[in-house]
Amino acid sequence: MQRKKNLFYAIFFSILAVIFTILTKNIDVKPIGPESSAVGFATWNLAVHQGFGFNETLYKITEILGYLLFGFVLVYAILGLAQLVKRKSFFKVDRGIICFGALILAMLAVYVLFDKLALNFRPVILDGELEPSYPSSHTLFALCIAGGVILLNKGTFANSKFAKIISIAAMFLASFTVVGRMLSGVHWITDILGGILISAALVSIYNLFLTPVKSDKIKNKH
Numbered sequence: 001m002q003r004k005k006n007l008f009y010a011i012f013f014s015i016l017a018v019i020f021t022i023l024t025k026n027i028d029v030k031p032i033g034p035e036s037s038a039v040g041f042a043t044w045n046l047a048v049h050q051g052f053g054f055n056e057t058l059y060k061i062t063e064i065l066g067y068l069l070f071g072f073v074l075v076y077a078i079l080g081l082a083q084l085v086k087r088k089s090f091f092k093v094d095r096g097i098i099c100f101g102a103l104i105l106a107m108l109a110v111y112v113l114f115d116k117l118a119l120n121f122r123p124v125i126l127d128g129e130l131e132p133s134y135p136s137s138h139t140l141f142a143l144c145i146a147g148g149v150i151l152l153n154k155g156t157f158a159n160s161k162f163a164k165i166i167s168i169a170a171m172f173l174a175s176f177t178v179v180g181r182m183l184s185g186v187h188w189i190t191d192i193l194g195g196i197l198i199s200a201a202l203v204s205i206y207n208l209f210l211t212p213v214k215s216d217k218i219k220n221k222h
Helices: 003-027 041-054 058-088 094-117 139-155 162-185 189-213
Strands: none
Touching: 003 139, 003 189, 041 162, 041 189, 058 094, 058 139, 058 162, 094 139, 094 189, 139 162, 162 189
8 A cells, every 4th residue: 555655656746847847948938047048937937036136155055065965875875885795795785775875876867867958047157157957956966865864764774863863964954955045046946846846756766666675674773
């Protein structure tokens, strides 16, 4: 029953992410960006951007938080490597950690894909040239990493107090990053929403693969 529910969420968010991306590229497209760059949902995006403006302080803070979030990836990468060395087989590494690694690789692949497609450009020029902005990479990274960490800890490391602390920290950092990125004005609102939907799709698919091993919990004393 739980697996069917997770399958539904994976399909639902994947379809929603694709539809929203297509609409963003084709609905109300106008040259409202820097250097007359075209942006979908132009009326809505422009209104929200003008309301928030550009906040350089929030921009710099969220840049730092992005690096901190990847620290969680490093923690589980080290744990997985330690298990690989100790157990002498990739297939004996906790399946939850392997699935988390696959989620991170999928997240990076999506980032590279959209960076090449360049569906939208930032509403501000930061480094002297236009930069692709859809979806918000910080939103994508923050939610995929936090979502992956929380689900991994809930299933595989449910008895670890340290894992619970990591989950809370990841949730806090991700929430602040997404809100901060939106308020900083370096993205259109559709960039943020696109990042949320694509992240939801990736994390839902990850959870689908994670489901069979949730009952196989490891009592971690760390």
